[in-house]
Amino acid sequence: MKKILSLSIILAAGFSLTSCVNEEDDLFDHSAAERLNQLSDIYSARLEAQPNGWAMQYYPTNEEEAPYGSGYLILCDFDPDGSVKVAMDNIFSGNKYSEDRSLWEVITDNGPVLSFNSYNKNMHAFSNPEDLPFTGTSEEPNNEQGKGAEGDYEFIVVDAPEDASYMMLKGKKRGTYNLLTPIEQGVVYEDYLADVKAFHNAMFPPEYISYDILHAGDEDFVFKNANSGVPTIYPVGGDEVTQNEFCPFLTTKRGDDYYIRFRDKQIVYYTESGAPDDESLQTYQEFKYNPETDRFESTTIENVYLEGNVPAKFFDEMLTGSRRFQMNRNSEMSEKMQVLYDNMYNAMRQKKANLQNIQFKYNESKVRAFIVYRSGTKTVQPAFDYDYSYNDDNLTLSNMTPYDAAVNLLTTIPEIDVFVNTLTQEFVVKAGTTRFNLNTIKLESVSDPDLWFVVTLY
């Protein structure tokens, strides 16, 4: 009996020593629910911290098709009273400026989630399950009823630094990443959107015949048709159809600087030099416009940039491809050039000829300059031919020869003689305003930089 009792007591002692030996210490001071609630308050405060709100680069889905996968610039101003003003100007608002106010909240879902949880005609345009009238064709209309564009209106807060310098949100259902950047105080939302739109249209003109070049590591890409926000991108020398990838981007403004940013990170091709170990140098996504270099430069990698086509090359392609360039009295030109033009204009007026414009056209390996004027009801176009050569950034016009009866003008109106002979020289071919928009070309005299004029693609 004593043995049994002793054994029992020993066993009981063994239980007490082994019980709860593996109990874990608390890792956090507060429970998960409390921490989630605290985060909700913190992120709400950071959204409210920007007094003039945020520019949100919104992508409804990760689809590789417009408009579902394209980007839309939405401006949001989060008020501490729980309301948010949302503004935009894009195809979902009928291409007009639109503003609406609704409710917002950072809710505690599986994590902190920014929810636009009362209807806003702008934010919820992308998630409304109604047909989109601007998709499809009359023969094959897309019917999205029941789905809509399938965009998100709830976003997981992925990154929200303390200084509220930016915020990164991830669509809860579709998983797209949407960057928020602050809008400066005092900026009116409608003006901001108009400003960005104007810049975007200036740098990526609609129906633009030229293209830009994206330099990414060891490979160059043609970058064109970018006005819609979905450019055609393919390797230089490659196939436009089979090698094009869906790479939507958005244009924004921060302070005085303009940025473009792709929806997705793009890979840098280091085919010759080999990829660096530093992962941050292996992909790029955002560019900042540098007006001095007239380039969009990657914000993370030095040798990745986007620049417009070479002006001289473009000028030659257009001219020899049966397009014309034109200048008139209101075209941009230097003072010296303006004097020559005005002298010609006034002299012709005295002869009852109303000078309209000067047109340049390629004709049988020569450049032909037409002096277009109206005499009474008739339009007359005497022409002067030049030998033409183009090399790198320059073009040269030489050996001016009047065509047919135009020779008479040289004696009857000496000012025309002066003007057409002034054109007989070498010019540096530059962009009129920017290489991203070569619809205007500047011809600047090599020997006299104060002699220049701008021609417009016609």
Added chain:
Amino acid sequence: MKTKHNILLFAFAVMVVAGFSTSCSDDDFTPTIFDTTEYPLDRSLYSFPLDTFVKKNFLEPYNLKFIYRLEDIGSDLQKNLVPASYEKSKELAVLSKYLWYDVYKKVAGEEFLKMYSPRIIHVIGSPAYNPTQGTETLGTAEGGLKITLYKTNELDVSNIDMMNEYFFITMHHEFAHILDQTYQRPSEFNTMSAGLYNVADWGNTHDSIAACQGFVTPYASSQAREDWVEVLANYVTMNDDEWGRLLATASYDWEQIDLEDISDYNKLLKPGCNLDTIGYVKEEQNGELKIVRKVVQRDVDGYVEVNDKGEWTYLELDNIDGKAMILNKLDMVREWLKQYWNIDVDVLRNEVLHRQYMTDANGEFVKDSKGRYVNRFITPTLEDPSKTLMEILMEEVDAYKALMQ
């Protein structure tokens, strides 16, 4: 032997007690992490007026949460939905109170609502489309606790037919489901239209076809449980003219035939023609055209046979008296409401209709020049002609703006 047995038992007891007394007893239970303090609503919030209204009129009296901020996790995750706007949520909140809760409070009493009211009404802005069927869900009721109402952003106070179809019928429909889940409808109801229900294809059933088969709506023809609540919801919200037209339609046999080309139908439309015999064109979800018409005596070529007085003969082929069937179903609903909740369905209906339509000083319905009932919500009130009823109802919410900071 017995002693040894007792010793073993004692030893076992010691071990058990030791085990219990040394097991993880160091859990330190703290007070709940959830803040259970009742805080007043934040008066600085944009939504303070509506939040206060729903708290005072739904939460406090009936323990009902009127949720107008879309809770994605509480919605149908298979569908793309958007929230209701704040303004439309206000409208629906005041209408829910005026046309539903205040009605039942008056007719059935406050205790009835406290006991049987849903605990959650979740309003959603967009429709809930069912793309594969070409239909949309107007509302859902779950487990007697929650009602979800869709299409709130399309609420149009000036269109009482639309409001009835998308909201008020839905409210009474879903509420009837809740009551049905408490005291189920009589089992004999389920067999009244046995063999006629069509859960998959009810969306292609024309109103007249459904009526002549004894269903108040095509949706009622989907299944017995829907049939039951549709009778209640539609009777309570239909005015006498509408109900009369339904019964009149149900009194005839109707048929549906294929139509090859719309021009064939248009050729029949001549001055003086009778749509009873020609019928009405209907386009199905698959784009096919049908003609829905009353069943009349026709010759072998399909032309109506008329006697020398120019009269034709209506036929009864399916042995179903649609009108009688509908009225029988209504009687069962009437009896059920009375038996279990002491509610007179005609009193209920009268209360609903008087709140929807204008009446004169004698309580008689006012009709316009075309003989239609007049929408009370958009008509200047007798008490204050400078305001419509809807404006007065909305003031109940806007009054809380004065308390905002």
